[in-house]
Amino acid sequence: MSSKPFNPAATIKDVAAQAGVSVMTVSNVLRGRGRVSEETRKRVLETAERQGYRPNLTARALVEGKAPTLALMLSCITNPFYPEFALAANLEALRHERHLLVCNTDHEPDGGSGFLEQVAGSLSDGVLVANNGDLPMDELLRLQERGIPVVISVWELPDDLPDIPCVTFDSKAAGKLAVEHLVELGHRRIGAIIGSPKHGIHGGRYAGFRDVMRAAKIKPSAADERFTKDSFEHGYEAGKDLLSARPDLTAIFVSNDLPALGVMNAASDLGYSVPDDLSIVSITDIIPARQSRPGLTTVAIPTAEMAEKGVSLLVELMAGRATESTVVHTSPPTLVVRGSTAAPAASR
Template identity: 70%
Template sequence: MDKKRDAAATIKDVAEHAGVSPMTVSNVLRGKGRVSEETRRRVLEVAEREGYRPNLAARALVERKAPTLALMLGCITNPFYPEFTLATNLAALRHGRYLLVCNTDHEQDGGTRFLEEVGGSLADGVLVANHGDLAVEQLREVEVRGIPVVISIWELPDEPPGIPCVAFDSKAAGRIATAHLIELGHRRIGAVIGSPKTGIHRGRYRGYRDALRGAGIRPSAADERFASDSYESGYDTTIELLKARPDLTALFVSNDLPALGALNAAADFGLDVPRDLSIVSITDIEPAQRSRPPLTTVAIPTEEIASKSVELLLALMSGHSGGKSVVETSTPFLVKRGSTAPVNKRATSAA
């Protein structure tokens, strides 16, 4: 076996075997300079045969352009974020870029360090999912330093953050989910919101209340609980709400992960879903399809958000964003599964 195949081949190795200069090899691999078709084909064949792999760090230093985009997440253990990361990575690869992912674990210091150390060095632009638990002002400081930043998954397109973002209409998602329960005949509808009232799910919460008012149902704070976006919080909060409001026939949960907790809480509370209690949520993560019963949810356009986020970031990096600060996605849509059903008339009349 050729000793050079035991280690990664270099540009000099490829040049030696192809009978050309290292500069010619570099031009072929980067698609630059004037190189004959025959030479280009020979260099690429040798590079493939010798197992050449580009040194991305060296290329970044020479070209002063990183081949990577950065994605900052708050919590990679939330099932939504691996799905979103996969979609974003595929979108980046379509544009010849690699994705560098940082999980801040909801620590602001971690996000700040990531932006300071990675943005503009290992990556020429940064995508921040749900603004990464950082204040928008902190992201603006990064922008001022000349590092393009895009907020992915912004939830309130009518309230722009002042930073380029890709937004879906979370209020519409909340209205659609709640309207589904109303159409099934439910009037006593509770809510478990996976954030504080003014937190990240505030748009979904507003949509829930808008749908109730539109149907002539007065929203009641007694029927609402504010939790965190986790399975455990969804479980505990649902138990608390059902103890306080046993007459509820349906539950709106602002995100799938706490909704999965709500499903198990209802079962442990002795309720059959959906006969005794219908549960609807928002997002449509993969586990929502496999729960028992499968979760009725309003799907957000995850792949579209990822694709448009990458496109917007690349446009900002090239200076051709067209001045767009908010890129909107298609409207979320209802996915009917087994966790919702028409209101149980017998239970309603007995209450």
């Protein structure tokens, strides 16, 4: 993408020296005041751009007449995935000389529509939507029809794209990688805890699980599956429930790290030793996955890349270099083996 990277080392003095003008002139140009010839103005702006100098964004906004902010709409700010995503989006926005407004929508009484309406096109001039389908799609389409740039990142179902530019991720491939790891270790009695309804946000991940089970000729049983919500506590409860009902499981696939960490605690509280008695594998690789003991084996999805590509696509869209049907793919997911998985006890 073509915007110049922001260079924090560049100073207004460097720009002045390079452009052959005074610091005051650079300041006047960037703030849109004082008397400066059009030729000088252009030279100063080009020099600043070339050096990656980041002027005061507020001053820049005055010059350009627009809000130098992008908005990130997310749900559940206390789910560690979102702060990690937000930080990466924040840094990418800064590289494009924009501040990022983080908007948490999961407790908005209207599902976030009012908040979206407020920020889009007034407080910010572009919106990155990262909140797992909580925001009504028709609201997003309506904004787009009004000419307000909207991008979705990440969209988990590349076979069923929205009519909004998006960054997609092959969630089915992630589910497959996780469960193939269990099958390769020798597990046959594999349960599943999914952090959404069967056809909800983790539907692609669940489909990957089913594909691998079928390929391994393991007869799936609804009794070995639980559909719950995407939180630590819901994972904990579903883990206790599943392990109490099916104590002969040797491994559990959990569709997301946060509920998987809850399942780890449930197993521990029921007297299971992970991974000796039970293997647990998941998807995402949030920071707590590497901090838990044992560490959580998981399929890493490129969280920072999703955020960065989402912001870049939004900037491209605002510049007219992307369209409503632009789709950007992320790198494929990768398995990260830690301490929570091992061969089943019977095979050791």
